[in-house]
Amino acid sequence: MPSHDTRLPLSRRGFLLASTGAAAALALAPAPAHAGARRPFGRFGSPAARLTPQTLYVDPKGRGDHTTVKDAVTAATGSGWTLVLAPGTYRETVAVDATRTEATWIGASEEPRDVVIVYDNAAGTPKPGGGTYGTTGSATTTVQADGFTARWITFANDWLRADHPGITGTQAVAIKVQGDRSAFHHCRFLGHQDTLYADSIALASFARQYFSHCYAEGDVDFVFGRATAVYENCHFRTLNRTDLAAAPYGFVFAPSTAGANPRGYLVTRSRVSSEAPDAFYKLARPWVPSSDTTARPSLVVRDTWLGPGIDAAAPYTNMSDAFPWQNQRFAEYRDTGPGARITVPENRPQLTAEQAESATRVAYLGDWKPWQGEC
DSSP, X not given: OOOSOOSOOOOHHXXXXXXXXXXXXXXXXXXXXXXXXXXXXXXXXXXXXXXXXXXXXXXXXXXXXXSSHHHHHHHOOSSOOEEEEOSEEEESOEEEOTTSOSOEEEETTSOGGGEEEEEOOOTTSBOTTSSBOHHHHTOSEEEOSTTOEXXXXXXXXXXXXXXXXXXXXXXXXXXXEOSSSEEEESOEEXXXXXXXXXXXXXXXXXXXXXXXXXXXXXXXEEEEESSEEEEESOEEEEOOOSSOSSSOOEEEXXXXXXXXXXXXXXXXXXXXXXXXXXXXXXXXXXXXXXXXXXXXXXEEEEXXXXXXXXXXXXXXXXXXXXXXXXXXXXXXXXXXXXXXOOSSGGGSOBOOHHHHTTOSHHHHHTTOOTTSSOO
8 A cells, every 4th residue: 555654553552552661652663853852843833933823833842832732722713723743642632623624733743653642531431420421422532623634643542441341332432523524644543443433513414534545443343434435545454352252353344324425435545454363354334323224324445455354255244133234335346355355246246347437536525635735
């Protein structure tokens, strides 16, 4: 898969080990020279040399306008703000409400391992004052505003089942994105269950989202939701599990596309790898939520390499027998790799060449072209 970064992505376990040992180790590797103390904001200016009046600088060491992302978001009222994030681990929850449109977040070192926004709530985590967070409330980062763009940032949720055996609500979202025209370039999404929640603000809202050269990992439904989303040149990695004795360990995609929406998730020119045993993962299952039983989940995976972790004989399964996957909108086209072998044709619906002409980023995203310009 083409990428600016040829190193293998560090697994979430590696991230946790590095973070536990020392926050400065920050998920991975020594910070590159351009992330050093003299220029924490790289080529993106500084408070003394601000790129624009609507640029704010965030640095946990106090060299910026704010030390937390949350405080910078609070200060950035209205539309068109840019946040430049210095290398560091930002352990906090952050929410960008619908009024803060056209925002851009930049990881200053241009290496997503260096800038990590992380927290550890799960759906079943008790809330102060009573109740639990639920899936949506578990999100480390929530973006409701239209026109959001992020580059070179890691969004993570490091909640672990093994640390909380008494909690049954194990969904733990790294980021929930609901805004239209939301773009992520060279970003990482780390979690286990429900890592990347690509959704919309309302049932009748067909939010468009674009993920380019991104990395996402997890186990259960770790890319899910209602958005019209294109994943191009992305890497999806399924994690091993020691708490289960048999397959399936989980599911990569769980779209919940509204029935009225002609397009859901498009995965193109990407790859799916695994650290689990061969055939222990399903490629997808449809999510028909109780809040929208008319949903018809839509997923097209094309021109993508599927590793041996995917069950080639039966890559799809039901989330609920009341809504069988065969009645939804799942299809593939020109996929390769051991997980893409067609051994049971009825289990691998394929697009025709004519149908594939409508399964493109332009068809899905319309007049919005987030791949143009700097990415």
